Amino acid sequence: MADEELRRARKKFVEKVSEPVIIQLLDDLFDDEVLNDGEVNSIRQKNACADDKARALIDTVRRKGKSASRKMIDHLLCRDAELHSELSLSVGQPAQPEPPREQEPPTTLGIELGPKKQDKDSIYPVTKDSFKSRVALLITNIKFRHLTYRKGAEKDEENMEKLLTTLGYEVVKYTNLWGKEIDNALTDFSKHPKLKDTDSVVVVVMSHGKRGTICGIDWKKDDKEPDEFPIDNIFKHLGSESCPALLDKPKVIIIQACRGGDTSLSQTLTKQIMY
CATH class of the missing domain: 1.10.533.10 (Death Domain, Fas)
Known part of the structure; x- marks a missing residue:
């Protein structure tokens, strides 16, 4: 049993x-x-x-x-x-998702996403194997204990997941995380077995935020130790020192979060970084 x-x-x-x-x-x-x-x-x-x-x-x-x-x-x-x-656990009868149709990768990305490999006219190469190894991280905070509910964020999450899947990425998804849990998710993602073969990665974080930080779901104004995640930690976890598997590979970081002194949704920053 x-x-x-x-x-x-x-x-x-x-x-x-x-x-x-x-x-x-x-x-x-x-x-x-x-x-x-x-x-x-x-x-x-x-x-x-x-x-x-x-x-x-x-x-x-x-x-x-x-x-x-x-x-x-x-x-x-x-x-x-x-x-x-x-753990030697038994296998039940979970519903099996319909297998995705085979996608044929383009011979190149079509845009210069990463470092030029040979000369100024080179475009970062994409192989069939690297295309199949694409992986993305999607983190969405929607419900907060002390901040406003992010209305419409579920749809943003759904649309982003569909987009990434269409582009050939396996999506590792988390919802409603504390700041420390966001950091843990990045640490785990930096060890993903597909990173050594992928041609690129995408990291998307959507939440409330402050300047330079992402708010965890328990963020509260004037806390001595606020529940937040420093954005710079993304680069620390995915940089060549911590994640050599991504050396010289394009990394697209998308952050959707408010910033500054106002945590309302009216000040939304979408930041795209490739390095």
Whole structure:
């Protein structure tokens, strides 16, 4: 039975699962109505470290019985197949998405996105293998505890995901993160196995923001330690020192966030950086 599987796998799950995967599982189980809003917030806010979050998550779901446990196991298979296998969990019957149609990559990107490889007329090359290895990171903060709800952000997220998918990118997506969780998501993304073969990456962050920072969902004015993510950390995580797999590859960073003293949506900055 699924709840017994979780009980048996509990110790190793707590030790092995990463915080970004925990956040994704919380979102999945909330969408499935396994967890309610209060339970999700309690797991995230009352547990400072990933181990405690993992322990609270698996215990909460396991106590809800076989059906809830089955859903968590199936979501874990989608989110972290390697961990699912390591825990020796069974495979249920999750709905299988329709496989995408094969896309033929262009011979070049058509625009000069990155460093010129041979001479001033060169265009950054795209191969079939590199096209298939494209990967993008999409982070969208919509609901905040102390700031206004970002009306329409769900549609922005949906449209951006469709655009990136159309361009051939596998999209790693997160929604409603604390500042520290955004940093963790960038760290995990910098270790993505596809980066060594990709021809480019795209990182999109949409949220409220201040000058030079992105607001986490618990950002509050006048906090001594505000819940925020420094934008410069993107370059730290994806730079050649921290992520040699992306050396000399185009990186497109898109940030949609308000800045300055006003956190309303009227001051929106969309920043595109290629380096």
